[in-house]
Amino acid sequence: MKKNILYLSLAVIIGLLGGYLLFSINADSTNEDLTDNHNHLETTENQMWTCSMHPQIMQPEPGDCPICGMDLIPAETSAEGLAFNEIKMTENAMALANIQTTIVGSVEASDEDGIISLSGKIAENEENNAVQASYFDGRIEKLNVNYEGQKVNKGQLLATIYAPSLVAAQQELITAASLKESQPALYKAVRNKLKNWKLSDKQIDAIEASGSVRDNFPVYATVSGTVTEVIAKEGDYVKQGQPILSVSNLNSVWAEFDAYEKQISQFNKGQKIKVTTNAYPNKEFDAVISFIDPVLNNNTRTVTIRTTLNNKENLFKPGMFVTGKIEGAIHTTENSLSIPASAVLWTGERSLVYIKTNPNEAVFEMREVTLGVRNGDNFTITSGLKNGDEIVTRGTFTVDAAAQLQGKKSMMNKSGGKTMTGHEGHLGIQESNTENKPNSDLFMEMNLPVAFQIAFQAALEPYFKMVDAFVASDANQVLALAKTTLEKMKAIEESHLNKMENSHLSKSIEILDAISSNSDLKNQRDQLVVLNENIVALAMNIKTPSETLYVQKCPMANSNKGAIWLSTEKEIKNPYYGDDMLTCGSVIEEIN
Template sequence: MNKNVLYIGIAVIAGLLAGYLIFGGSTRTSNTNTEDSNISDDHDHTGESLVQMWTCSMHPQIMQPEPGDCPICGMDLIPAESSADGLTANEIKMTKNAMALANVQTLKVGKTTSDSENTISLSGKIKLNEEVNAVQASYFDGRIERLNIDYVGQEVKKGQLLATIYAPNLVAAQQELITAASLKDTQLELYNAVRNKLQLWKLTERQINSIEDTGKVVENFPIYATVSGTVSEKLASEGDYVKQGQPILKVSNLNSVWAEFDVYENQIAQFKEGQNIKITSNAYPNKVFNANVSFIDPVLNTVTRTVAVRAVLQNSERLFKPGMFVSGKIDSSMASPLGQLSIPATAIMWTGERSLVYIKTNPNEPVFEMREITLGNRNGDDFTVVSGLKNGDEIVTNGTFTVDAAAQLQGKKSMMNRDKGSTESETPVMKMTLPQSFQQSFKTSLEHYINLKDAFVEGNSKQVSTLAKSTSQKLKLITQDGLGNMEIAHLAKSIEMLDAIGANTDLENQRSHFVILNENFVPLVKNTEGLSETLYIQKCPMADNNKGAFWLSNLKEIRNPYYGEQMMNCGSIIDSVQ
């Protein structure tokens, strides 16, 4: 028995020793070969999992390596799309399917040649020619008994009966005429005065003579058209009481109409009165109508940054209808320099001050990046490029806004997300010179302002109104001696906004004025020295219809005065005043 156990133990030990001799060396050799392979070859990461990033659905520019709350609005972060394509911070990649669905098209930027069309394309509308419009008015007080015009667009002719009016004053005047006519041999001046009064009420000699001859008073007096044309607007109805001079109808002569076009600010210098303009319409695509520029609006539309350019079109055949869209082409007085870059207008996104395009950064892959450019003149359907692009760059010409939407969703730099990849450091101030006497007085208003801001946070509109009035009163007591025009303008605008806030108790209206107040009040604070405590300039990117708005606070903690409890923590500190 003992001998068997001994034999079994010896066999086990021998087996283990044999296994070590057979497999141990090969394992070391294998490990050695693997280490050598790792040293000589590049490490392959394809099997490794990508690092998961987390973003905010409301603020896609936020990217964090772990879940949590959005530092701007406090919402829960969501997983962001991962990418292993080696893109830069502001590049986006679209799938072929998305490119096809959005019909995204690209074009390589080229230089202008001598064959380039040297014309300016314009878009506009047909409008009524206000120079030949007429208003049919009541020349006396009364009630419209019958209106013979049934609808807008109805044709009327000069002398046509438009309406009948019961006019008590006119009835009395007719009775005066009948009485004065019987006394005209002895009271000629009275007789002439009564006839003259009726003439001023636009009664004709024939009507006056008829009243005098018949001796009968006309109760419902007729009104006749003084011009021929088309009714463009009904301003009264049957049964209405009208005052002397009150319009009843607006009549337009459509034998001529206006073609009015919008011209961009950078094109104004190329237009002058008398220039020939070729006009086309979708209604008559095979016809070209020639006209001349008759008017250039001297006032710029500050919203669209355009001026109106007008041409008069003869319209005896009634081809043009008011409201119809038309296009115009006019020869440019400024030829495009040869060799200048030119891109189609469809490639450009405008944000007011900026002109943006999307450039394809990878010739073999649908990878795009936003680029800000400077434009020159418009020629036809193309714009010349002053800076931002070079010859051979490939840009998106169709589906640009789809590409921009994809960039926004991925939290990349886009038309609406200008500052992606950089910290927000802009400070809403400019350099001012404030006298010491002004600064000392101005600092007394800061406590009132802080209390006003806190009332906005609480959403207490009545308290906001009260504090705005007290803050305004403080500012009105400050002497303006030694202040420059800019400083005076900021102070006056601050007072104006405080008065507007104090004048009503509608919280949303108050908050809209609070935006403008801060734009003027904060620069004054930034230029004030020796504050008793540090003030923080804080900004909410969603306030003022997503334009962003800032405010002052004596606390680091974000307490949003534009949304209050709705989004109390939405915002960040962008600067401070020590």
């Protein structure tokens, strides 16, 4: 009996112990499942979704890519732990955009220390310009010099003019010659009258000796030089003193450089300057500063610095790009910082860089800086950065585009805001493509109201002139025409546009505003990439264009990622490189 009670007690104890162990394990398992589930939910909440073909797209929810329509995939990393205005980019996006960073350091002494570089152009020496005019009324019977660039020498026959007033004067001379013994004063007065019309003594003597009147009189060059403008043509009636030709003596030319407002104190008349050209990169020409413009250009905030160059060997052509280096202009300090100019985004009011805030991950944040003097391809920084900061020096616009897409502070958005992508299905700003055709979003069908199409085509007129200014590499003209295009774009009625159409129009206005506030040609061309993607997207949906439009693409622009533009001509004139690679590109689409 006692044994049975003992066995029963042992069984109860073993049972209780087994139950405790079993329920304890189940509880732990349940807790782990709850923890895992909680972590999974937390991960899901912070998970960002991207497109394998367009890694700049970052959305908080799964869905379709707003550019190509492909299913979004989970991003490689989440944005967990980021500050409000920090952005994180995937390794794939970094590789595709070829983003490079540099650690900021103090300016070190080198061979270039104390040398400031200026960019400029060769111009005609206006002191050597002359106008060949007609010295009497008449009709041009023969024009012997009739095209620009033609060489003329002093005493060369320029034109033959029929001059009725000279016919009467010749008759007076013949009559006065017969009376020169009795009325010498009259004879002398008639001869002087003909001399005032630039007839030589030899010509006057010939008329007097022949006793006959000539109908046509020659006009000879009074200076030697190169014809820069043909003002009149054969058959024209000209008045006394009216110009026929403009002639410039190119034995000496001007090299005119643009100096920024902050650099003015560095220059003085008589300062030595070394000039180099793209045409003769291995040659340096010594000169001195002969003129500093006393008036500041309000649009570009620059002054013109000029030097005179000897051109007897005809090496310099007006319009040629040149670079000037001036020694002893910059005095750096131990605490000054230098960064590449490619790192700076300039809006006209603000100078911005992107700083890498996490040395181990691709996390970036926009930072406003104050620029000092520009020295060649570098800027000195007076505030905003410190020694050791890591900044983006290549692909800065791509990082800025990613910031705009994620609703963070960016070049166009001082305070940040909701991303334009979200899950609405349309992209407000696009990166340039790596394929040989434009982004598929550019060819997305839109329903543009007729009134919009008419107003948009009116805005394209100054846009095409602006593209021509890019081709000519004229930053000041680009700035002026961007303002005109901006005014036309702002006047377009937006009330009947869908979100996608409105986003393209709004982005075009933003970029035009940036270009019209920026006189740096490189920055203007960088922003032209984004502007053209939005302009072309709208132009592709014009149903009845007033003329055939051509979508053209340069595969080498935008750091070899390619960039497009719109033209009214089939001939390629590259706005991203100008004369350097004028014909680089091809027509990829026609809008008929």
